[in-house]
Amino acid sequence: MGLALSKLPRLVRRERASMPMMLIAPFAALGLAVLTNLVLYGMLGKNPLIVLHAMLIEPFLSMYSFSEVLLKASPLLLIAQGLAIGFRAKVFNIGAEGQFVLGAIFASAIPVWYPNITGVWVWPLMLLLGALGGLCWASITAFWRVRLNANEILVSLMLSFVAIQVLNYLLLGPWKDPMGFNFPQSVMFPLDAMVPTLIPGTRVNVSLLLALALSVVAWFFVQRSFAGYKLEVGGLAPRAARYAGFSQSKAIWISLLIGGFAAGLAGAAEVAGPVGQLQRSISTGYGYAAIIVAYLGGLHPIGIVLSSFLMATLYIGGDNAMVTAGLPIAAVHVFQGSLLLAYLILATFVRNRLEWPTPHGEQGA
Amino acid sequence: MTNKLDRRSFMTGAAVAGVVAAIGQRAAAATADDPLTITLVIPSPVADVGWGHALAAGLDTVKEAYGDAVSITIIENIYEGPDADRIMNKAVADGTKFLVAGSFGYQNGAMQIARRNPDVTVLHASGFMVAPNFSPFAAQYSQGTYLMGMAAAALSKTGKIGSVSAFAIPELITSINAFVLGAQAINPDIECSVVWLNSWFDPAKAQEATKALAAQDCDVIFSNAQDTPSVVAQCEELGIYSFNLNSSMKAYAPKTYLGCVETDWSPFFKASVDAHIAGTFEGGNAFLGVADDVVKVVDWSADIPAEVMAKIKEAEAGIADGSFSPFAGPIMKADGSEGVAAGATMTKDEIVGMDWHVKGVTTPLPS
Numbered sequence: 001m002g003l004a005l006s007k008l009p010r011l012v013r014r015e016r017a018s019m020p021m022m023l024i025a026p027f028a029a030l031g032l033a034v035l036t037n038l039v040l041y042g043m044l045g046k047n048p049l050i051v052l053h054a055m056l057i058e059p060f061l062s063m064y065s066f067s068e069v070l071l072k073a074s075p076l077l078l079i080a081q082g083l084a085i086g087f088r089a090k091v092f093n094i095g096a097e098g099q100f101v102l103g104a105i106f107a108s109a110i111p112v113w114y115p116n117i118t119g120v121w122v123w124p125l126m127l128l129l130g131a132l133g134g135l136c137w138a139s140i141t142a143f144w145r146v147r148l149n150a151n152e153i154l155v156s157l158m159l160s161f162v163a164i165q166v167l168n169y170l171l172l173g174p175w176k177d178p179m180g181f182n183f184p185q186s187v188m189f190p191l192d193a194m195v196p197t198l199i200p201g202t203r204v205n206v207s208l209l210l211a212l213a214l215s216v217v218a219w220f221f222v223q224r225s226f227a228g229y230k231l232e233v234g235g236l237a238p239r240a241a242r243y244a245g246f247s248q249s250k251a252i253w254i255s256l257l258i259g260g261f262a263a264g265l266a267g268a269a270e271v272a273g274p275v276g277q278l279q280r281s282i283s284t285g286y287g288y289a290a291i292i293v294a295y296l297g298g299l300h301p302i303g304i305v306l307s308s309f310l311m312a313t314l315y316i317g318g319d320n321a322m323v324t325a326g327l328p329i330a331a332v333h334v335f336q337g338s339l340l341l342a343y344l345i346l347a348t349f350v351r352n353r354l355e356w357p358t359p360h361g362e363q364g365a
Numbered sequence: 366m367t368n369k370l371d372r373r374s375f376m377t378g379a380a381v382a383g384v385v386a387a388i389g390q391r392a393a394a395a396t397a398d399d400p401l402t403i404t405l406v407i408p409s410p411v412a413d414v415g416w417g418h419a420l421a422a423g424l425d426t427v428k429e430a431y432g433d434a435v436s437i438t439i440i441e442n443i444y445e446g447p448d449a450d451r452i453m454n455k456a457v458a459d460g461t462k463f464l465v466a467g468s469f470g471y472q473n474g475a476m477q478i479a480r481r482n483p484d485v486t487v488l489h490a491s492g493f494m495v496a497p498n499f500s501p502f503a504a505q506y507s508q509g510t511y512l513m514g515m516a517a518a519a520l521s522k523t524g525k526i527g528s529v530s531a532f533a534i535p536e537l538i539t540s541i542n543a544f545v546l547g548a549q550a551i552n553p554d555i556e557c558s559v560v561w562l563n564s565w566f567d568p569a570k571a572q573e574a575t576k577a578l579a580a581q582d583c584d585v586i587f588s589n590a591q592d593t594p595s596v597v598a599q600c601e602e603l604g605i606y607s608f609n610l611n612s613s614m615k616a617y618a619p620k621t622y623l624g625c626v627e628t629d630w631s632p633f634f635k636a637s638v639d640a641h642i643a644g645t646f647e648g649g650n651a652f653l654g655v656a657d658d659v660v661k662v663v664d665w666s667a668d669i670p671a672e673v674m675a676k677i678k679e680a681e682a683g684i685a686d687g688s689f690s691p692f693a694g695p696i697m698k699a700d701g702s703e704g705v706a707a708g709a710t711m712t713k714d715e716i717v718g719m720d721w722h723v724k725g726v727t728t729p730l731p732s
Contacts, residue, residue: 064458068451172563172731181493182533182720182731183469184563203447274447279470281446319448322440323404323455329442 009354021350026296026307029343036342037335046325054324055317055335065316067202071274073312074204075100075266077211079290080308081218082262084299086255088222090235093256095141095156096263097287098163099134103264104271105167106133108278111193112175112186122192127210127268134264135257137163142256146249152256160287171280186278195272207269212305214262219301231255263287289315292340295347314339401642403427404438404456406449407467409566411441415592416565419611420467420490423630427638435638445470453478457485463641465634466490468565469534475499486641488634488651491536493717497648502633503536505654506610507543507716508684509626509662510587511691512677513608514547516623516666517585518555519673520606521548527558527583529574531565531590533731535719540610542723543691544587547680549725551673558583559728562591571595579603585623588614597622606666615664624665632658652713655685692716697724 034056038048059065079096086093093099107130110117140159144150171184180187195205221228234241234251242248266286271278293311297304318332405424411417424437438456443449449471453464457478462485466475469491479487479499492501517526526548530537541559548555558581560574571588572595578586579600588596588609594617600607601618608623615622633653640646653659662681665674683689692715694705699722705711711719722730 062458064454071447168563181469181535181718182538184532185470188473270447274450276473279446281444281470284444284446284448316451319452320455323438323452323459326438 007357009356011348011352012355013352014350017351022298022347025346025350026298026303026310026343029296029339029346030310032342032346033335033339036338037331040331040334041325041327044327044331046327051321051325051327054320054327055314058320058324059313059316064202065320067199067204069309069312069316070204070208071202071312072315073308074208074211075270075286076290076293076311077305077308078207078214078266078269079259079263079286080293080297080304081211081215081301082259083290084294084297084301084304085218085222085228085231086259087294088235088299089231089251089255090238091145091252091255092153093138093141093156093259094153094291095138095158095160095287096259096290097283097285098156098160099137099260099263100267100270100283100287101160101163101167102137103130103134103267104278104282105170105267106130106264107268108175108186108189108271111189112278115187115190117190118192120192122190123195123272126193126272127195127207127265130268130271131261131265134260134262134267136260137264138256138260139253142253145252145256152252156256167278167282168280171278175278177277184280188277189272193272194276195269203274205269205273207266207273210265210269214265215301215305218304222301227254263290289336292336295340296343311336400434400436401431401463401638402436402438402459402461403463403465403638404440404453404461405465405467406440406443406453406456406471408443408445408449408470409441409592411439412592414594414612414614416590416611417441417467417592419628420465420630422612423634424465426631427634430635431638450474450477457482462486463638464488486637486646488637491534493650495648495650498646500637500648500651502651502653503717504610504628504660505652505716506536506540506626506628506660507691508654509610509660510540511543511547511684512662512681513587513624513626514544514549515551515673515677515680516669517544517587517606517608518548518551519670520623520666520668521552521555521585523582523584524552524555525558525581525583526555526585526587527560527578527581528587528589529560529562529571529578529591529596530587531562533561535717537589538722538730539716539719540589541587541726542719545723545725546691546696550680551676555725557726557728559726561731565590566592568593568595572599575599575603579605606668613664622664622666623669625663627661627663629659629661650713650717652717655681656687698722699724699726699729 041048041051059069083093083096107126110126141152141156144155145152175186177185177187195207198204198206230246231251234246234248271282275282289311293307294304297307321327405420407417409417411421421439428435428437440452443452445468453474464485464487466489472489472492472494475487475489476494476499479496483498487499489501491503528541545557558578562570562574571591571593575586575596585606586596586600588607594614597607597609597614598617601621606621606623607618610626611628613625680689690710692711694709695707696705698704
């Protein structure tokens with residue numbers, strides 16, 4: 001056993017990861033994922049070229065399709081920017097899904113309690129409430145991580161399932177639409193409780209601008225602020241950070257609160273945007289998809305802008321492929337999963353190199 | 366070097382040519398003789414049994430009748446929400462002229478499509494909105510579950526029956542009420558417990574709920590709007606009777622299967638497609654039952670005593686010719702107040718909006 005292992009190559013961290021390679025990796029991952037999945041589509045008996053056309057080209061062929069890409073990109077962009085800040089500090093908030101749901105719930109409180117409310121301040125207040133909701137939910141994870149050193153991956157992930165049960169409870173009970181024939185959904189929101197549309201005739205709304213603006217803020221925070229620098233050092237070299245007097249618990253709190261704030265905002269924008277009411281299927285996994293987006297974007301604010309649009313394109317393209325090419329929804333999920341997998345493998349080799357054992361079985365320098 | 370470049374540009378060229386050819390094929394397919402594109406969107410898998418299967422089977426008849434003049438696309442596993450709206454929009458943008466929106470939750474999105482596209486006909490399951498090119502459709506399951514209730518009461522030893530149900534919406538409440546009223550026609554003291562799963566498709570929860578009902582001495586179980594045979598199969602294991610809606614699940618319970626309240630959508634779909642092609646489609650509330658050949662009770666269990674079967678057949682004939690309604694008064698509500706006065710009968714609209722349980726249903730409605 002030990003003998004067999006010693007013959008296997010080992011991963012050794014490169015001193016410097018090549019910058020061009022880092023930039024090429026996401027595109028190479030896309031290429032790899034496309035190739036692998038084309039083979040799968042062929043095995044499913046679908047014409048791979050028609051599927052490819054539906055997935056990657058059709059989203060850009062009409063204004064409507066493209067506007068749907070923008071619509072889908074907004075929550076992904078928001079959540080991923082928030083998560084990436086934590087991921088850079090090695091704080092792994094996997095529970096953005098739950099924070100998204102809490103954001104949706106907090107924002108819905110206004111139209112559910114005041115269904116006839118009017119005023120231009122209604123939707124901004126809802127977005128703010130939603131962001132606070134996500135932040136509160138994330139603070140539970142931060143509290144246990146700092147207090148008991150409870151693993152934030154597990155706590156935040158498990159809290160997502162709790163969040164969905166909270167949503168179910170509200171929709172089946174106190175927040176159910178009294179005129180809704182007992183279906184588990186809230187009242188339809190009044191007009192002033194909806195985020196204004198950006199392009200007439202489409203569903204793209206102001207949350208896209210918000211997401212782009214927050215991307216700029218994220219860039220400043222990561223690249224230019226001392227707080228961002230402290231977080232990054234804490235992630236790269238925890239001991240150096242401690243020696244420099246940077247507080248680790250502060251880093252955990254900041255990372256999780258920012259992630260929760262952004263995810264909550266995205267959840268609020270979703271119910272007050274394309275959904276227009278609180279219902280059980282408000283999120284189709286945005287919180288998890290945003291993790292892929294954050295890593296595909298190299299955890300860099302500009303990279304994330306690009307990767308969120310790529311991911312949104314794949315979503316819309318996947319929907320197209322279901323309609324046009326009769327692809328099952330599972331195949332669409334396989335595509336997204338294989339994209340992340342391909343990127344993680346490539347990124348591993350960009351950051352590390354393989355070291356083969358020397359003929360004598362000794363490890364090289 | 367040049368050689369390598371040539372090969373690369375050849376590969377690129379070949380790929381581009383392939384994509385162009387693929388698009389060409391699709392464009393050609395869309396214009397050839399202009400077949401009517403029919404699209405069905407449903408939230409659960411089509412599978413071999415259940416709601417999705419019944420809808421798909423209904424469209425099969427349309428396909429048989431029209432052949433290459435229609436093309437049918439089925440998109441399954443689509444959650445109700447913004448994605449469903451987009452997928453229905455996309456289907457219409459791709460040329461769908463006849464859309465079957467197979468779940469209540471698609472109502473708002475499907476109605477918007479109907480308003481924006483007057484040339485598209487939309488059939489929507491279980492809803493209440495109507496437009497000139499938009500018809501809600503629902504089966505009068507209650508006509509069949511009433512007959513099942515009669516059989517259940519004859520076979521129940523404990524005097525307790527139960528139902529594993531999806532959502533507490535009027536359509537399902539009505540089915541349970543008729544089930545209990547039918548049972549009371551045979552045994553006035555019978556009681557019914559209900560478990561609401563809040564899901565159309567959740568095999569694990571459906572099994573657990575069945576066991577829970579059996580533990581409460583229920584010995585006939587009504588699998589109400591469950592797209593999985595889990596309830597029926599579990600009942601076979603427990604040795605108690607069961608029945609379900611939409612399509613027969615006898616294969617899952619050869620010994621204890623009481624029967625199936627089947628829905629056959631083919632006459633309705635066929636008539637709607639005929640009307641669409643003739644340009645005479647008119648939106649309206651399609652609430653279809655035994656008289657429309659949409660609701661049928663099949664696969665009756667051989668265990669039902671002959672004298673009860675005779676009564677069932679009599680009631681069935683009365684329902685078919687309109688001389689008998691399961692919802693004829695007097696009917697008491699579960700809370701003890703009067704639901705329907707003696708001599709009165711509930712109208713279709715009242716049945717469609719029924720949001721209270723009849724006396725004999727012991728589980729309170731979720732509020």
